[in-house]
Every structure is written in C-alpha cells, then in structure tokens.
Amino acid sequence: xxxxxxxxxxxxxxxxxxxxxxxxxxxxxxxxxxxxxxxxxxxxxxxxxxxxxxxxxxxxxxxxxxxxxxxxxxxxxxxxxxxxxxxxxxxxxxxxxxxxxxxxxxxxxxxxxxxxxxxxxxxxxxxxxxxxxxxxxxxxxxxxxxxxxxxxxxxxxxxxxxxxxxxxxxxxxxxxxxxxxxxxxxxxxxxxxxxxxxxxxxxxxxxxxxxxxxxxxxxxxxxxxxxxxxxxxxxxxxxxxxxxxxxxxxxxxxxxxxxxxxxxxxxxxxxxxxxxxxxxxxxxxxxxxxxxxxxxxxxxxxxxxxxxxxxxxxxxxxxxxxxxxxxxxxxxxxxxxxxxxxxxxxxxxxxxxxxxxxxxxxxxxxxxxxxxxxxxxxxxxxxxxxxxxxxxxxxxxxxxxxxxxxxxxxxxxxxxxxxxxxxxxxxxxxxxxxxxxxxxxxxxxxxxxxxxxxxxxxxxxxxxxxxxxxxxxxxxxxxxxxxxxxxxxxxxxxxxxxxxxxxxxxxxxxxxxxxxxxxxxxxxxxxxxxxxxxxxxxxxxxxxxxxxxxxxxxxxxxxxxxxxxxxxxxxxxxxxxxxxxxxxxxxxxxxxxxxxxxxxxxxxxxxxxxxxxxxxxxxxxxxxxxxxxxxxxxxxxxxxxxxxxxxxxxxxx
Numbered sequence: 138x139x140x141x142x143x144x145x146x147x148x149x150x151x152x153x154x155x156x157x158x159x160x161x162x163x164x165x166x167x168x169x170x171x172x173x174x175x176x177x178x179x180x181x182x183x184x185x186x187x188x189x190x191x192x193x194x195x196x197x198x199x200x201x202x203x204x205x206x207x208x209x210x211x212x213x214x215x216x217x218x219x220x221x222x223x224x225x226x227x228x229x230x231x232x233x234x235x236x237x238x239x240x241x242x243x244x245x246x247x248x249x250x251x252x253x254x255x256x257x258x259x260x261x262x263x264x265x266x267x268x269x270x271x272x273x274x275x276x277x278x279x280x281x282x283x284x285x286x287x288x289x290x291x292x293x294x295x296x297x298x299x300x301x302x303x304x305x306x307x308x309x310x311x312x313x314x315x316x317x318x319x320x321x322x323x324x325x326x327x328x329x330x331x332x333x334x335x336x337x338x339x340x341x342x343x344x345x346x347x348x349x350x351x352x353x354x355x356x357x358x359x360x361x362x363x364x365x366x367x368x369x370x371x372x373x374x375x376x377x378x379x380x381x382x383x384x385x386x387x388x389x390x391x392x393x394x395x396x397x398x399x400x401x402x403x404x405x406x407x408x409x410x411x412x413x414x415x416x417x418x419x420x421x422x423x424x425x426x427x428x429x430x431x432x433x434x435x436x437x438x439x440x441x442x443x444x445x446x447x448x449x450x451x452x453x454x455x456x457x458x459x460x461x462x463x464x465x466x467x468x469x470x471x472x473x474x475x476x477x478x479x480x481x482x483x484x485x486x487x488x489x490x491x492x493x494x495x496x497x498x499x500x501x502x503x504x505x506x507x508x509x510x511x512x513x514x515x516x517x518x519x520x521x522x523x524x525x526x527x528x529x530x531x532x533x534x535x536x537x538x539x540x541x542x543x544x545x546x547x548x549x550x551x552x553x554x555x556x557x558x559x560x561x562x563x564x565x566x567x568x569x570x571x572x573x574x575x576x577x578x579x580x581x582x583x584x585x586x587x588x589x590x591x592x593x594x595x596x597x598x599x600x601x602x603x604x605x606x607x608x609x610x611x612x613x614x615x616x617x618x619x620x621x622x623x624x625x626x627x628x629x630x631x632x633x634x635x636x637x638x639x640x641x642x643x644x645x646x647x648x649x650x651x652x653x654x655x656x657x658x659x660x661x662x663x664x665x666x667x668x669x670x671x672x673x674x675x676x677x678x679x680x681x682x683x684x685x686x687x688x689x690x691x692x693x694x695x696x697x698x699x700x701x702x703x704x705x706x707x708x709x710x711x712x713x714x715x716x717x718x719x720x721x722x723x724x725x726x727x728x729x730x731x732x733x734x735x736x737x738x739x740x741x742x743x744x745x746x747x748x749x750x751x752x753x754x755x756x757x758x759x760x761x762x763x764x765x766x767x768x769x770x771x772x773x774x775x776x777x778x779x780x781x782x783x784x785x786x787x788x789x790x
Contacts, residue, residue: 140205143193144284147234150186151274153179154267161264173260180267181248184241187270191238194231194283198224203296206287207231213298215689215718219309220299226312227303229448230281235313236429237273239320244270247324255345261331262324269323272455280448298689301717301730305371311363315387318357319425322394325350326422329415333466338411338473343401348785354398355781357391362774373731373746375659375762377770380529385508386428389501393421396497399490406552407487411474412467413494419463424501426456431508482554489547496540503532534586538593541648544641545597548604566603571596590652597645601638608635632783639780646773653741653766661748661760672761675707675743676700679757691719692732695747695757699736708736712747712759741765 157179164172194207198221203209211224211231226232244266251259277283325346332342364387365377378384397417403409430452467474480487507524514522549563574595578588605624608631612623628635660672669678681696697710713732721727736743742764749758 139193140197140202140284143190143197144282146186146190146193147274147278147282147284150183150190151271151278153183153186154271154274157183157267158264158271161260161267164260176260177248177252177263180244180263180270183267183270183274184244184248187234187237187241187274190277190284191225191234194234195222195225198222201296203294204287205283206285207283209287209296211297211299213296213689213718216296216298217304217688219306220304223303223309224299226316227299227308230277230283230285232312232432233273233281234277234283235316236320237270237277239313239316240266240270240273240323243321243324247327251345255341257335257337258328258331258342258345261334262327265327265330266323269327276448276451280451298718298728301690301715301728302371304689305367307363307367307370311360311367314356314363315360318353318355318360318394319387319390319428321349321353321356322390322418322422322425324353325397325418329418330463330466333415333463333470336470336473338470340405340408343405343414347401347405350394350398350401351781351785354391354394355778355785357387357394358781359774359778361387361391362771362777366771366774369767370733370735373733373748373760375657375744375764376654377767380504380507380526382508383428383432385504386424386431389504389508390421390424390428392497392501392504393417393424396494397421400494403487403490407478409476409478409480409487410491411476412471415463415467415474417494417498419459419467420501423456423459423463424505426452426459430456484550484560485554486547486550486552489543489550493540493543493547496536496543500533500536500540503536504529507532538586538589541590541593541597541644544644545593545600548600548638548641563603567596567599570599587652587655590648594645594648594652597641601642601645604638605635628783632786636780636782636784636786639783640777641780643773643775643777643780646769646776648773650766650768650770650773653764653769656765657762659760659762661758663751663756663758665754665756670759670761673763674702675763676704677759677761679759682755682757690715690717690730692716693747693750693757695759697734697745697759699743708743710734710736710743710745712745714747714750737768739768742767 157176160172160179161176163169164176194205197205197208198212199218201208201212201214201216201221207228207230208224211228212221216224224231226235247262247266251262255262328342328346332338364384368379368384369375369377397414400410400414400417404411404414430449480491482488507528510524511522514520545567549560549567551559571592575588575592578591583591605627608627609620609623612618612627613620616623616626618626658673660670662670664670664677664679666679666682669676671677676699678698678700679695680698681694683694683696685692685694692713692715694711694713697712699707699710701707712734715730715732717728717730718726731746731748734745742762744762744764746760746762747757748760750756751758
C-alpha cells in the first residue's frame with residue numbers, strides 16, 4: 138500500500154506542475170494577481186508531493202521491501218541502516234528522485250523567503266523552477282520510476298545489496314552535499330532568466346541571489362572535497378583525484394560557479410560585466426545538468442557512474458534547450474545588458490577579477506574537452522580513445538599555477554587603478570619571499586612545476602599574511618587593542634573580505650598538498666607473517682592475521698607494524714580483505730573488497746592496501762604507499778569551508 142502512495146505522489150506532482158504552468162501563463166496574459174497566488178500554491182503542492190515520494194522510498198529501503206525493484210537492487214537484509222539510507226542516492230532512479238527532492242526543498246525556501254519580494258521577478262523565477270521540476274518529474278514517472286515492481290534476476294527473499302565501494306560513511310555525506318550544490322544553482326539560474334525576460338538587468342537580481350550563490354558554492358566545494366576524501370579512503374590507488382569523467386562532472390560547474398561568485402562582485406559594486414555574469418550562471422547550471430547526463434547515460438566509464446540507460450538523449454536535449462533558449466534571451470536583451478562603464482586599468486581589481494574569471498573558464502573548457510573527446514572520437518572514427526590523467530595534468534597544471542598566482546595578486550590591487558607606488562609597496566615583500574622560496578627549492582634539487590608551485594605558495598601566503606598584519610596594525614593604532622582582539626574585531630567587521638582571504642588561504646594549503654604528490658613512494662609485495670619489507674627509510678612488518686565475521690561481510694585483517702630508521706614503531710596499520718555476501722551459495726554474488734588502513738600526519742600518510750591472500754601458503758599481498766603532505770589537502774578544505782562560513786555570517790548592523 139505505501140509504495141502506491143509514493144507512485145501516486147509523483148503522478149500528482151507531475152499533474153500539478155503542468156497546472157502551475159497554465160495558471161502562471163494566465164497571470165502573464167491577464168496580470169490578475171489571483172492567478173499568481175494560485176500558481177504559487179500549486180508549486181508548493183508540487184514540492185510537497187515530491188518530498189513525500191522521497192520519504193516513501195526511503196521508508197521502503199529501511200523496511201527492505203523487495204517488491205520494489207529499486208529496493209531489491211540496492212538494499213538487502215544484511216545492509217546496515219546507515220547504508221540503507223545511503224542507498225537512496227546509490228542507484229539511477231533513486232538519485233534522480235533525490236535530485237527532485239533537493240530541488241523541491243529549495244523551491245519551498247525560495248517561495249516562502251521571497252513571498253513579498255521582487256514582485257516582477259518572482260513569477261518568472263517560479264516558472265523556471267517548476268519547469269525544472271517538470272523535467273525531473275517526467276523522468277521519474279515515465280523513464281526511471283523508483284517505485285517500479287521488482288524485475289530481478291536474483292532471489293527476491295534478499296536484495297542485491299549496496300556496492301561495497303559505497304559502504305563508506307563518507308558516501309552518506311558526499312553525494313547529498315554535492316547535490317545541495319548542484320541543484321542549488323537552479324535558483325541563481327532562475328533569477329537570471331527572470332531578469333532577462335522582464336528586462337530588469339540592473340544589479341537587483343545579483344543582490345537577490347548573492348548569499349544564496351555563496352551557500353550553494355560552499356556545498357559544491359565541500360562535495361568535491363568529500364568526493365576526493367572518499368576516493369582516497371576507498372578506491373585503493375593512493376590518490377584523491379584521477380580526472381575521472383564523473384569527478385570532472387562535479388568539478389566543471391564548480392569552476393564556472395567560482396568564476397560567477399567573483400564576477401558578481403564587480404556587477405554589484407561597479408555595474409559591469411552584465412552579459413558575462415548571465416553567461417556564467419547559464420553555463421554553470423547547464424554543466425550541472427550535463428554532469429547528471431554523464432552520470433546517468435552510461436556513455437562514460439567511471440567507478441561513480443551507473444549502467445547504460447536511455448536517459449542520455451533526454452538530458453542532452455534538455456542541456457541544448459537551456460543553452461539555446463538562454464542564448465536567445467541574451468541576444469534579445471543585448472542592448473539592455475550593455476554597461477556604460479569600462480575597466481580603466483590593467484592594474485585594477487576589476488581587471489584582476491576578470492583575469493581570474495578567464496582562467497577558471499579556460500580550465501573548465503580544458504576539462505570539458507578532455508572529458509567528452511573520447512565520446513566524440515568514438516562517434517566519428519569508431520575508435521575508442523582514452524584521455525587519462527596525463528593529458529589533464531599537462532594542460533591544467535600550468536593554468537592552475539597561474540590561477541594560484543592570481544590568487545595572490547588580486548588582494549593587492551585596488552578598484553579602478555593601482556598606482557605605481559602602491560604596486561611596489563604591496564608586492565615587494567611577497568615577490569621577495571616567492572623568490573627565496575624558489576631559490577630554496579632549487580638548492581634542494583627540486584625542479585619543474587614543483588619548484589614553481591613552492592615559489593607561488595610562498596608568494597601567495599605572504600600576500601595573505603601581509604593583508605592580515607596590515608589590518609591588525611591599523612586596528613591597534615586606532616583602537617589600541619591586543620593582537621588577538623584586533624584580529625577578531627577586524628574579521629567580524631569585514632567578514633566578506635577576510636572570509637574571502639581565509640578561503641584563499643585554504644586554496645594555498647590545498648596546493649601544498651597537491652605539490653606533495655611529486656614525492657609519492659609505493660611498493661607492492663607478498664609477505665608471510667613475521668616477515669618485514671623495506672620502503673624508503675621505513676620497515677613494514679607483518680605481525681598478525683585475523684578472521685572476522687561482521688553483519689554483512691567476512692574479513693581477513695592484516696596487522697602491520699611500521700618502523701622508522703631508529704627501529705621505533707611509528708604506527709600500526711590494519712588493512713582488510715573483505716568478502717560481501719560470503720554466505721551466499723552462488724559464488725557469483727560474493728563481492729570481494731579491499732578496505733584500506735591509513736595513518737596520517739602533517740608531513741606524510743602511510744597508506745596500506747590488503748590486495749589479496751593465499752590461504753594455503755599463508756601469504757598476504759600488501760601494497761604500501763607513502764604520500765607526503767596529503768594532510769594539507771584536507772586542512773585546506775576545512776579552512777575553505779570556515780572562510781566561506783565567516784563570509785556568510787550575518788553582519789551586525
């Protein structure tokens with residue numbers, strides 16, 4: 138009975154979304170405010186029904202109702218509760234419903250928050266949002282219905298269970314966080330389209346979504362970082378970013394969204410870059426939908442993606458519809474979008490922001506081209522070509538380093554024009570520190586992009602520290618405050634500015650971690666209990682092997698001691714070799730999986746994988762990696778989040 142409620146909710150939501158279209162069009166035709174209120178209420182109903190459907194599916198996953206095909210494929214009786222909840226976004230139809238769920242929550246917030254605001258924009262904002270809901274409701278009703286009855290090729294007495302790779306606590310956080318960012322860009326896009334349709338191209342629409350954009354950008358950033366953390370913990374290759382197509386799908390809208398976040402500052406303060414900002418948010422939202430296409434269509438091979446389906450043409454068609462309709466509106470309003478103001482100087486903050494934007498877009502294009510080229514090549518030539526990490530690294534490393542350089546340049550520039558005197562005063566110390574860092578790296582024998590990265594890290598770090606020191610000195614001179622009090626007061630009274638600096642500091646920390654990858658070490662070896670193996674200056678000893686039976690898997694747990702050159706134990710590692718569904722009489726349903734063990738310090742990570750076992754010979758196959766400075770990547774992520782939260786914190790009046 139309950140699954141019927143879920144399917145009925147989706148059907149009713151589709152019907153009400155169509156009704157809301159009709160009612161809103163009647164409002165645009167007649168101007169009768171009663172039609173607007175009716176359309177507003179209809180969208181509320183659509184959102185509530187979509188939320189109900191999501192909770193129904195979640196309940197069926199928890200209750201292990203294998204009469205529903207989605208539940209039978211992504212859950213089982215042995216699946217722990219947390220992973221039954223995670224299964225909601227683990228498969229195709231469930232994740233699309235989850236997309237709709239997040240969008241519906243955002244719709245409710247927008248409707249209630251702006252009920253008496255932006256009277257000209259809101260009807261069109263609502264129309265755009267409900268049109269996006271309509272698209273996903275068509276898919277979840279007719280193409281990927283999460284409430285379809287079971288059609289499984291296994292015993293329905295127990296479900297197929299969740300992929301072992303997804304049975305990680307990070308996967309309970311990473312996808313929802315990423316979706317909150319992905320879907321959240323729908324709202325700035327809706328306001329941009331509303332501004333184009335109404336002809337109100339003033340900074341009003343920018344002011345209405347600036348904080349919203351920062352919030353969803355925060356979710357998108359956290360989602361990307363958590364995705365890297367999951368890959369590092371779970372995939373067993375020792376890295377956190379492999380330029381996988383689905384990784385790229387989350388990264389591309391982050392790039393254009395970051396550019397947009399910087400660019401709207403110029404429009405808000407100087408009423409410039411009107412067309413550019415519209416283009417950026419259209420690109421960002423289009424890339425969010427395109428990312429969903431990459432994940433759901435099956436055209437790309439990825440550890441993150443789902444099997445091939447017939448959803449690809451629908452999503453691709455929707456992306457083209459968004460692009461062509463948006464371009465048409467931009468061309469129609471091109472006269473109103475022109476700004477009378479121009480960038481006055483190459484050394485102005487406006488110019489710095491624009492260069493910053495261009496770099497983000499160039500990186501996005503490079504990632505986009507590298508991601509889709511294999512598909513285009515196969516379609517044209519019939520030959521499947523793989524574009525891997527070497528291409529992306531070759532193209533993006535130098536561009537990324539230039540972006541790091543601009544991260545340091547931007548804060549030192551002033552609006553309109555930076556004088557020669559101010560330029561020399563602001564840049565002399567950072568440049569000197571950058572050159573010293575460069576020289577130090579060369580003396581240590583470091584070459585190539587690595588030494589350039591070290592120099593730029595020194596340069597940008599000194600720029601940011603100088604900004605904080607200058608502000609603290611100013612407050613101490615005027616208010617005679619202690620250093621810590623001056624720092625807190627300065628940040629609290631200028632949260633947007635110094636929160637942004639802290640975000641930039643987080644980016645610098647992440648680059649420290651990225652630079653460490655050049656010094657990675659790894660060794661794979663067979664080993665018997667009691668034996669040792671040397672890697673670098675460290676000794677790995679195999680001391681124990683345990684067998685454990687848990688709720689949903691069997692595990693061999695290897696105990697490894699790590700010794701330094703002084704024969705002192707640094708840490709113990711306990712990698713596992715697991716077998717999921719180990720009791721199943723059908724060996725094809727048993728799922729092997731290697732669970733990693735990682736010991737992390739500020740300087741390096743000890744990363745261990747239990748890749749295989751020979752029970753008869755009592756031999757374990759172990760892979761050890763020593764990964765320098767990875768800790769700084771995660772620290773940078775936390776600092777980035779903290780800086781964004783500071784920027785978002787309400788300013789005292």
